[in-house]
Amino acid sequence: MRTYIKKLSLRNFQSHRETDLEFTPGLNIIVGPSDQGKSAIIRALRWLIYNEPRGTGFIRVGETRCQVRVELSNGVAVERIRDESGRINRYILEIPGEEAMVFERFNREVPLEVRKALGIQKLVIDRDKALEINLAGQLEAPFLLEETGSTRSKVLGRMANLHIIDAAQRDTNRDIGQALQEISRLEGDIDSLDRQLQEYADLEEEERRLQKLEGLLQRLTELEGTLEKLEEAKALLEENRRQMEENMKVLAELSRVDEAYESYAVFNRLLREMQEIQELQEKRRRTLEELGVCSRKIDSTQGLERAEGRLEKMKVLRQEGFELQATRRELMALLQQLRTKTGELAACRDVIESLQGVDRAEQAYHNLSALTARLDAYDALLRSRQELQQGLEEIAGEIKNIDSRARSLADEYGELLQRVGRCPICFAEINQDTITRIRQEVLLGD
Numbered sequence: 001m002r003t004y005i006k007k008l009s010l011r012n013f014q015s016h017r018e019t020d021l022e023f024t025p026g027l028n029i030i031v032g033p034s035d036q037g038k039s040a041i042i043r044a045l046r047w048l049i050y051n052e053p054r055g056t057g058f059i060r061v062g063e064t065r066c067q068v069r070v071e072l073s074n075g076v077a078v079e080r081i082r083d084e085s086g087r088i089n090r091y092i093l094e095i096p097g098e099e100a101m102v103f104e105r106f107n108r109e110v111p112l113e114v115r116k117a118l119g120i121q122k123l124v125i126d127r128d129k130a131l132e133i134n135l136a137g138q139l140e141a142p143f144l145l146e147e148t149g150s151t152r153s154k155v156l157g158r159m160a161n162l163h164i165i166d167a168a169q170r171d172t173n174r175d176i177g178q179a180l181q182e183i184s185r186l187e188g189d190i191d192s193l194d195r196q197l198q199e200y201a202d203l204e205e206e207e208r209r210l211q212k213l214e215g216l217l218q219r220l221t222e223l224e225g226t227l228e229k230l231e232e233a234k235a236l237l238e239e240n241r242r243q244m245e246e247n248m249k250v251l252a253e254l255s256r257v258d259e260a261y262e263s264y265a266v267f268n269r270l271l272r273e274m275q276e277i278q279e280l281q282e283k284r285r286r287t288l289e290e291l292g293v294c295s296r297k298i299d300s301t302q303g304l305e306r307a308e309g310r311l312e313k314m315k316v317l318r319q320e321g322f323e324l325q326a327t328r329r330e331l332m333a334l335l336q337q338l339r340t341k342t343g344e345l346a347a348c349r350d351v352i353e354s355l356q357g358v359d360r361a362e363q364a365y366h367n368l369s370a371l372t373a374r375l376d377a378y379d380a381l382l383r384s385r386q387e388l389q390q391g392l393e394e395i396a397g398e399i400k401n402i403d404s405r406a407r408s409l410a411d412e413y414g415e416l417l418q419r420v421g422r423c424p425i426c427f428a429e430i431n432q433d434t435i436t437r438i439r440q441e442v443l444l445g446d
Contacts, residue, residue, distance in 0.1 A: 003074045003119065011067040012060040013047075014040040025073075044068045046135055048080045049120050051110050056084050076117050093117055228393070232386070239382065414438070 010016040015037040048068045059066045069079040075096040082089050091103040091114050103111040120134050414435045
């Protein structure tokens with residue numbers, strides 16, 4: 001059995017303060033005098049079903065709120081409520097066995113759930129035209145009689161679902177046309193690509209040349225690295241050579257230090273021998289004094305009685321004389337050695353006089369030690385300087401790369417300005433001189 005409107009309730013809608021209408025299946029006729037609200041019933045249904053008309057002009061005079069409710073034979077109920085202030089503007093949908101749904105902020109369109117529940121919609125004829133086939137006004141002509149032949153054809157086609165076939169045919173024709181245009185465009189693209197490919201016929205040869213140039217560039221980079229290392233080694237060699245020359249000068253000044261030490265040792269040895277000779281001379285002097293005393297005593301001897309005693313003593317003295325002669329010979333030898341040593345001592349004194357700079361040599365030795373320490377410090381500073389120099393060279397390389405990149409970007413910017421022909425800020429025309437000045441300002445950072 002088809003669904004129909006079972007009950008219609010109006011509250012404060014135009015002339016109806018509180019009206020309830022019940023309908024039965026089949027034909028229902030509403031009769032009454034003019035201007036008693038018969039057309040208002042149709043307008044209330046249109047307001048409920050299509051949300052037309054807009055605004056609040058249909059609210060009963062003197063009231064601030066109106067309400068229209070429809071109950072269908074399947075138990076579904078739809079209620080439309082609106083107040084004059086606009087704060088209340090809602091649909092209420094009641095479906096048996098489900099929780100009531102409230103719709104607000106739906107703008108012009110009736111909520112989809114409400115349209116599905118009512119099952120009443122306008123028949124869309126075209127994109128800008130739709131017909132109400134379920135409701136008609138009081139002065140409207142019978143269904144489709146006042147429409148044109150094309151409109152009647154469209155309506156009947158819609159009712160028979162012929163519009164689907166027409167739409168499919170239009171879509172098919174449109175797709176065919178688009179496909180033909182796409183085929184034509186693709187053929188043109190293929191021809192264009194073929195012509196472009198002809199320009200790159202020697203691409204393989206250029207690629208081989210590029211690979212060869214890349215190899216040469218890599219070799220050049222390696223040679224540049226080797227050259228930098230050689231320059232560093234050269235600088236280090238020059239520095240070492242200079243240090244060596246300074247060290248040789250110092251060593252040349254200290255070349256006679258060993259000879260001075262040897263002469264000093266000889267001098268000490270001769271000095272000790274001279275002291276021994278002086279001791280022997282003192283011993284000889286005392287012995288001679290004792291001999292003189294003995295001789296005077298012998299000359300003064302007067303008696304033989306004492307002569308024998310003296311003789312014995314003379315024997316002893318003679319023996320001592322022999323010993324003294326031996327001692328004299330030893331002294332003579334020692335004197336000869338003394339003269340020899342005296343000559344050697346004179347030579348040593350000459351050497352010592354020539355080595356009066358020993359103190360300076362010792363001071364130079366200490367200075368040499370200090371220089372050695374300073375040399376070690378300088379070596380550490382040199383290594384630090386080399387590391388710093390290496391860091392500076394790396395930074396210089398990075399700065400060079402950045403500068404090269406900046407120049408490349410400036411060239412690209414100049415080419416872009418030349419192609420555009422106008423300033424991107426003031427849109428003024430620019431010439432080659434302006435582009436050159438802009439590139440210089442970019443590179444100089446002004």
